[in-house]
Amino acid sequence: MPDAPERTTSPDEPRFRYTPTLAQQIELRWQDIWEERGTFHAANPQGRLTGPGGSPAAGDPYFIMDMFPYPSGAGLHVGHPLGYIATDVTGRFRRMRGDNVLHALGYDAFGLPAEQYAVQTGQHPRTTTEANIGNMRRQLRRLGLGHDSRRTFATIDPEYVRWTQWIFLQIFESWYDADAERPGPVTGAGDGRGRARPIAELRAELAAGTRPVPGHDGDNAGGAVWAALSEPEQRDVIDGQRLAYVDSSPVNWCPGLGTVLANEEVTADGRSERGNFPVFQRNLRQWKMRITAYADRLTDDLELIDWPEKVKSMQRNWIGRSTGANVRFDVVGTAEGDPAGAAGSLEVFTTRPDTLFGATFMVVAPEHPLLDEVPAAWPDGTRSAWTGGYDTPVEAVAAYRREASAKTAVERQADAGKKTGVFTGHLAVNPVSGLQVPVFTADYVLMGYGTGAIMAVPGGDERDFAFAEAYDLPVIYTVEPTGGLPEDHTGAYAGDGVAVRSANDEISLDGLGVVEAKAKIIAWLESKNIGEGTTTYRLNDWLFSRQRYWGEPFPVVWDEDDRPVAIPDAMLPVDLPDVPDYAPRTFDPEDANSEPEAPLGRNDDWVHVTLDLGDGPKKYRRDTNTMPNWAGSCWYYLRYLDPAETSAAALPELEKYWLGPQHNPTSGPAGGVDLYVGGVEHAVLHLLYARFWHKVLFDLGHVTGVEPFGKLFNQGYIQAYAYTDSRGQYVPAEEVEGDEQSGFTWQGQPVNREYGKMGKSLKNVVTPDEMYEQYGADTFRVYEMSMGPLDLSRPWETRAVVGSQRFLQRLWRNVVSEETGELTVTDDEPDTATLRAVHRTIADVRVEMENMRPNTAIAKLITLNNHLTGLSAVPRTAVEPLVLMTAPIAPHIAEELWSRLGHEESLAHAPFPAADDQYLVQDTVTCVVQVQGKVRARFEVAPDISAEDLEATALAEPNVVKFLDGRGVRKVIVRAPKLVNIVPA
């Protein structure tokens, strides 16, 4: 039986009780008043955006931001607004403290789900997306968020797209000069060198001959080498240096979605994060961004920002910096009739160059180019176990490569640890020992990391050891702990120790520790020009194109030589064309050999154009890719400064004021948004990409700080229980009865409880609209904020919401008569106990709010409110501070009470109460007496009691005497006035 006692106003309920109906009236009215008065308008230091009533900027700028929503068609559930309420509470608090608070909300509206939803409903994505934004705006407005409505926008707005494309072109028209001096803070081991510079400067330096021509030998003095190149050759050189570039390399192709994806959008088991389709590695010509040029700065500058350690470490891991050396091994032609002859050299990356003497074989990834040619016959000494049963290396390698490419990421992962591989027939020369070592190919070496080849040191690496064991390869231990390895030692030794067996005629590492040995061998390798110290990253360049309709078109056309040409700024934005069909061309998810087909290519008139880009009308082909939806979220914080600005993405003066380094007392040297709240799911996606773009913009002089987000806060998620019946079907959660002890039932039958997300299919969704209806927005806000600390995930429990409602009802009743609606407060002086309670609460609530702990702030407000409830009459001077302190959390009821208390101005800008110290001192405090650490007595004493008096009083306590039980006193610890601890003899 559903038990749903609808809580509506019953006839005999007092007329002026704070009911859901009244709450709703109050809330809607104040929302209109705020909007009319522009209460939450933040004032820019200059220009058209001013504060409430046209006021100029005053107070410290404080920029607070949410990760903006993606307007899906599903609507909101009660979990979504959690972060928005939290930022609103903080913003309202800071505003009352006198800060100039910038808080607004835009919409992240391009992307796959919006497109899929549109395809499903058969409407244009713009239509459905705009409808979704409208719906979401309505639901959020009802929450009473104190946003500056003049500053909202969506990433699909043509003016916004224009600047997204402009930033793309800034990146396209830049290159990374690793030697250029860089302004701004120096972090990590960095030398403050390396920054993006305009391509025009590169071209000028190449022409002037002050810089060698990349990829072309010869002395470019006077620009001779450069001048000798043809114009197309020059353009190829330039295009190869751009921070946004097109190249053909292995990318993630997802036939099920019909698009390529960035590494960050592919899960560890090789599937698309969205849709969970298989992803295949394919060589395709695609746009990339040279994020790897920023790998060091992206790692090191994490020191400058106040972010959760978890997110910082996820970014560090993702970038995956490791230092070591590249070492080149000569590869020898071996068998007679080997067509390859001397096959040149094989370069490996190692973090342990000090173990070079222990390299007894080598391994290259199956995709490694060395395998394109292998010896025709097995060299002498080839063991049968190495050949995989094939007669020639050619067959063996071909078979292994086939096998490896057919393996999915899942299989590859499942096989991790189990070593497979095959001898390639190649032999290489260990440059320090002179030994010829066999070159294997095995899939435990990845082409995408380092050089795709390793020197295998089975004595020092577990994986190499496992391979050596499987293929019967020699093991040399070159590092031993002091005292040597035990007789029965088996497996690799990867621990600390000193080098042994590591000497030749020219160099000896023996006796050196790992660190010293590394330095020495690197110096030696460099002197012989067979290797050098280097740093490698797990991070790869960011794949930036998508074969989708619903995204920003690239502001680039291709000329008749098939080289990219930027669209001039004045011709931006490049709008999305009308196409007959905007659905992506998707394929059988398993069909790795399908080819991406961009929907923008379906409009010939749009694709093939004649444009005058400054050198007369010419024929061009437009780029038919679109940008990933991360593009819009990479810079939206800048647009809040003034979304209507037409001369720049963001005006420098505004950027400096709101985002620059030290723009307020708590802003750090990197500057950035003062508080950025959102879920942790974007740790290596949006948050990494946005930092990258920001650094490019910094290098090019468009922003003054090196980081976009000074402080990041990850809010927890609201979870919910879901229930399944005996067949495993979900049943409506709101109709389930019972509890943990008695068990849960639905319509009389026992059901199973699960804990997790809220979702339609789980039949446990609770919507904000239901909460507005049944309790009002203020109660909903109080409940969400009181559930626990903001960074913790916790279960939603609708029946507990009533506690928050009772609090507000009691607060209402402390000011207004439920019977008559008249004000009930008195102008009498509060008694001392009340004054103390008020000022204690003020002092505490300030601290809790400063530290973003609304849950404990609410607890203290409730305590004060309950104290006032117990009084025969509530003094105005006691309840007014309470109303003000409640305002950030429950703003509507607070405004209403404030206005009924006779104040004409909104309290949104009223000063937050300040505690008067004289009421914070108690005239008595409770002293606790412990005997051996256990509390045995307590009594009231004056706060300034002397240690001697306190000790004497404590020792005289009857219960203390009883527990001392005649034993003497060994020691007395006195912490006047609160504690005495007596240690018996």
Place this chain on the structure above:
RNA sequence: GCCGGGUUGGCGGAACAGGCAGACGCGGCGCUCUCAAAAAGCGCUGCCCGCGAGGGCGUGUGGGUUCGAGUCCCACACCCGGCACCA
């Protein structure tokens, strides 16, 4: 395996800097008001023993430091999240 976070009543959670464990809320129990119920108000509510005064136990487990440990140190177990054959 590595990295990050966590484990406190029936439930969500408090506890500043090592000093009264369990604030506040939900739920539960009792009382007041009421013809009755709801709402509201008041009181109690960690577990165990005891009529009571009171006592014993108690913050995942085991040890340690300390006059005193939820808090600090060591070891372990379990849970959540991330990464994972990254050379």
